[in-house]
Amino acid sequence: MSLYFTKEHEWIRVEGDTATVGISQHAQGALGDIVFAEAPEPGKTLNKGQEAAVVESVKAASDVYAPVSGEVVEANPAIADDPSIINSDPEGEGWFFKLRLADQGELEGLMDEPAYRAWCETL
Amino acid sequence: MADVADTPLATLPLDTWHRARGARMVPFAGYLMPVQYEGIMAEHLWTRQSAGLFDVSHMGQLVVSGPDADAALETLLPGDLKGLKDGRLRYSLLLNEAGGIVDDLMATRQGETFYVVVNGATKHGDIEQLRSRLPQGTVVDYLESQALLALQGPRAAEVLEPLAPGVSELTFMQGGRFTIAGVDAWISRSGYTGEDGFEISVPASVVEQVADALLASEFVKPIGLGARDSLRLEAGLPLYGHDLDEQTTPVMADLGFAISKRRRAEGGFAGAERIMSELENGPVQKRVGFVVEGRQPVREGARIFDGEGNEVGRVTSGGFSPSLQKPIGMGYVAAALAQPGGALTLEQRGKLFTATVTPTSFVPHRYHRKGA
Numbered sequence: 001m002s003l004y005f006t007k008e009h010e011w012i013r014v015e016g017d018t019a020t021v022g023i024s025q026h027a028q029g030a031l032g033d034i035v036f037a038e039a040p041e042p043g044k045t046l047n048k049g050q051e052a053a054v055v056e057s058v059k060a061a062s063d064v065y066a067p068v069s070g071e072v073v074e075a076n077p078a079i080a081d082d083p084s085i086i087n088s089d090p091e092g093e094g095w096f097f098k099l100r101l102a103d104q105g106e107l108e109g110l111m112d113e114p115a116y117r118a119w120c121e122t123l
Numbered sequence: 124m125a126d127v128a129d130t131p132l133a134t135l136p137l138d139t140w141h142r143a144r145g146a147r148m149v150p151f152a153g154y155l156m157p158v159q160y161e162g163i164m165a166e167h168l169w170t171r172q173s174a175g176l177f178d179v180s181h182m183g184q185l186v187v188s189g190p191d192a193d194a195a196l197e198t199l200l201p202g203d204l205k206g207l208k209d210g211r212l213r214y215s216l217l218l219n220e221a222g223g224i225v226d227d228l229m230a231t232r233q234g235e236t237f238y239v240v241v242n243g244a245t246k247h248g249d250i251e252q253l254r255s256r257l258p259q260g261t262v263v264d265y266l267e268s269q270a271l272l273a274l275q276g277p278r279a280a281e282v283l284e285p286l287a288p289g290v291s292e293l294t295f296m297q298g299g300r301f302t303i304a305g306v307d308a309w310i311s312r313s314g315y316t317g318e319d320g321f322e323i324s325v326p327a328s329v330v331e332q333v334a335d336a337l338l339a340s341e342f343v344k345p346i347g348l349g350a351r352d353s354l355r356l357e358a359g360l361p362l363y364g365h366d367l368d369e370q371t372t373p374v375m376a377d378l379g380f381a382i383s384k385r386r387r388a389e390g391g392f393a394g395a396e397r398i399m400s401e402l403e404n405g406p407v408q409k410r411v412g413f414v415v416e417g418r419q420p421v422r423e424g425a426r427i428f429d430g431e432g433n434e435v436g437r438v439t440s441g442g443f444s445p446s447l448q449k450p451i452g453m454g455y456v457a458a459a460l461a462q463p464g465g466a467l468t469l470e471q472r473g474k475l476f477t478a479t480v481t482p483t484s485f486v487p488h489r490y491h492r493k494g495a
Contacts (some may be wrong), residue, residue: 033164035420036443056420057163058353058445059158061422
């Protein structure tokens with residue numbers, strides 16, 4: 001299992017050819033109280049960088065982008081029912097969706113966890 | 124708007140105080156202002172159940188004086204200022220000659236002069252307009268060295284009374300001079316949250332000791348601009364530059380209560396002709412509140428359609444209501460569609476939402492009115 005991050009503050013946990021995607025601790029902190037989240041429908045094909053999900057806090061709306069290309073295989077129903085779990089456990093229970101990876105090679109340009117956490121410190 | 128992107132940002136007298144209490148500072152109305160401390164939702168709910176302390180020192184505090192200052196102000200404002208009793212406040216509107224709203228404000232009679240509080244983002248323009256458009260001999264002073272705090276919520280009076288004895292005798296929209304924490308202050312029972320509460324004007328040089336004295340109460344927390352916005356939206360109070368602008372008249376904005384009875388009969392204020400006609404015949408568009416189905420907020424700028432798909436207006440404020448736990452908003456629609464209970468379709472980023480027209484006050488006001 002490997003964990004990657006993007007500069008847009010998404011995380012990707014890869015197990016075999018499945019990638020679980022969510023937003024980082026830093027992202028939830030910047031957004032504030034999350035009141036709405038919408039994950040993509042299973043079966044949808046996403047290209048890397050494409051708008052994949054929507055997350056809204058009291059203050060603002062923002063998009064979650066697909067960090068890698070693939071087909072959505074599962075959406076997390078819990079974030080629709082109780083979006084506040086994205087605040088309380090963004091990198092665990094608050095995951096957004098799972099993808100079947102189209103191209104393992106796309107993982108290469110992403111940050112690993114130490115690099116991402118160090119980069120967040122500079123923001 | 125009054126602000127230009129490259130204008131350097133001013134700091135509030137309490138800038139360091141806010142940062143020391145964990146505030147996230149953002150640019151607003153030309154100032155760096157605290158948008159939140161612990162989080163908008165928690166701050167919002169705290170204000171509704173206890174008492175919140177807001178720093179609104181960005182707002183413009185003015186004194187209008189001169190012979191017949193009341194009559195002078197009545198040339199630009201549609202409120203009855205001549206009939207306003209000493210120490211009483213009135214919500215009013217600075218109008219342009221076409222009846223459009225240049226700003227909304229609070230005017231308080233202090234003897235023969237008026238203490239006027241205007242919006243921060245528009246204060247410099249307001250001062251210019253008042254100085255150029257008020258009759259000769261009327262003087263407009265900008266109280267630049269005054270800070271302004273607001274203490275809002277059901278526990279505001281019990282918190283403030285021991286610090287400023289006598290304030291709990293004030294009723295909604297009444298003010299007076301008090302000493303708070305050893306400082307001379309003008310305190311009024313008013314605010315922008317729909318709750319009981321007070322606005323406290325003190326010299327900026329001593330505002331910190333007043334803020335500290337208020338925050339020493341276990342019932343008080345500092346509240347940022349984020350919750351100030353969600354609180355005023357739930358209370359149905361319009362925000363200038365969003366829900367009100369120079370193209371909007373008081374009648375369109377459903378602020379007819381600000382056009383006093385005597386003024387309706389006599390006219391004689393900027394834009395009176397158009398405003399009287401709208402009062403008689405109804406406006407083309409009207410400000411309404413709405414509740415959105417589902418959980419997703421629909422925000423400012425979303426388009427509004429009727430049942431047949433005709434565009435009938437725009438959303439001017441929208442967000443998630445922390446008290447009601449659902450998305451609410453306000454906007455302008457064709458007057459025929461302004462009846463509560465009516466259905467609207469909203470469009471935001473290509474997605475359609477169903478909304479129901481409601482009265483603009485989503486939560487009941489809890490002002491401390493006379494006799495209450």
